[in-house]
Amino acid sequence: MPVTATATAGLLLIGLTACGGSDSGGTEGKSGYKTLTLVDGAQTLSAFNAPYDVYAPKHAWKSAGIDVKIQLVQGGTQSAQLVATGKADVSIVGLSSALSVASQSPNVKIVAVTGGNIWHLAVSKNSPITSISQLKGKTVGVQALNTGSYLYNRAALQLDGMSPDKDVKWLPIGTGAQAAQAVNSRQVAAVATYDGPYEVLSGLTKDGLRILPSPLDELDGSGAWIVNADTLKSHRAEIVKFIQGMSETSLVAQSAPQTIIKELFAAHPDTKPRGASDADAVTQTEALVKAYWSKIANMGPEGAYGVLSDAQIAKAVKFHQDAGIVKGKIDIPSTFDLKVAEAANDYDRDAALKAQTATP
Secondary structure, rough: OOOEOOOOOOOOOOEEEOOOOOOOOOEOOOOOOEEEEEEEEEOOOOOOOOHHHHHHHHHHHHHHHOEEEEEEEHHHHHHHHHHHHOOOOOEEEEEEEEEEEHHHOEEEEEEEOOOOOOOOEEEEEOOOOOOHHHHHEEEEEEEEEEHHHHHHHHHHHHOOOOOOOOOOEEEEEOOOOHHHHHHHOOOOOOEEEEOHHHHHHHOOOOOOOEOOOOOHHHHHOOEEEEHHHHHHOOOHHHHHHHHHHHHHHHHHHHHHHHHHHHHHHHHOHHOOOOOHHHHHHHHHHHHHHHHHHHHOOOOOOOOOOOOOOOHHHHHEEEEEHHOOOOOOOOOHHHHHOOOOOOOOHOOOHHHHHHHOOOOO
């Protein structure tokens, strides 16, 4: 899902709202925990959001005694507003959106930061272009001019010493077959994209795509879990368990991705590639999600899900502000509470992986 330029949109934006009311007070589940509704702004189920929309609710969260109900909503803006106004508990958003929302609302706390860079400038595999600097004077395709792909790759050009407004021409090319046609016809010399859609588009183009080296590759994080401050205060133990569930699910996504994919196909057959055998469908889907899952479902540079060092956090904040991606002021101590993620990673990983992949 594209990340819009507004403060409230985000990548694969999801939120947790309490059942049984408009506030985040929620209802009590069998475990005594608040029943949580997972609101996913992606609108539809797919392999990309399967780790938290399909797998974790039936495994890690269930075994932790957390009742999670999945609710798909229309877009990231709606999800982010639920957290900012206290009508939702937690969301996973693009880091740019997390910082923007947090800069405007003291009620939003960042409790985990996920993955590395997902944003890329890509060219046809047969293109003579091998560096970003060679894009000077060229046309760069992008899904739309209000997406994260546009914002982040503008920053990439700027960091590479180019003017994103003067040195290239930006052309909205949409997605899917329309975008592939723009590449195949050489209407664009490169495309601004991100992990997930990149693999899909590469498969649709005549020669496939190749990612250019980018200054953005130095980014330590691309996504973040944000939590309503009141929810964090009153249900901190539950939020820690929830993030631990995502950490455990990340182990499955990296070590046994086919387990998640098979469960997705079994529960939602319409997500399976058409005309493919069961084995081929799993293989094809695993190839599509590999890069994306490696960023949103991994153990991170510190070896723990959602955890970055103080220096890495400061670097990430500075990058977003220097690049003009985030306009508001970010007070790091009051915005970040990564002790939640640190506590969530205090478990036996081997035992957790065995338990999460065990056949019922």
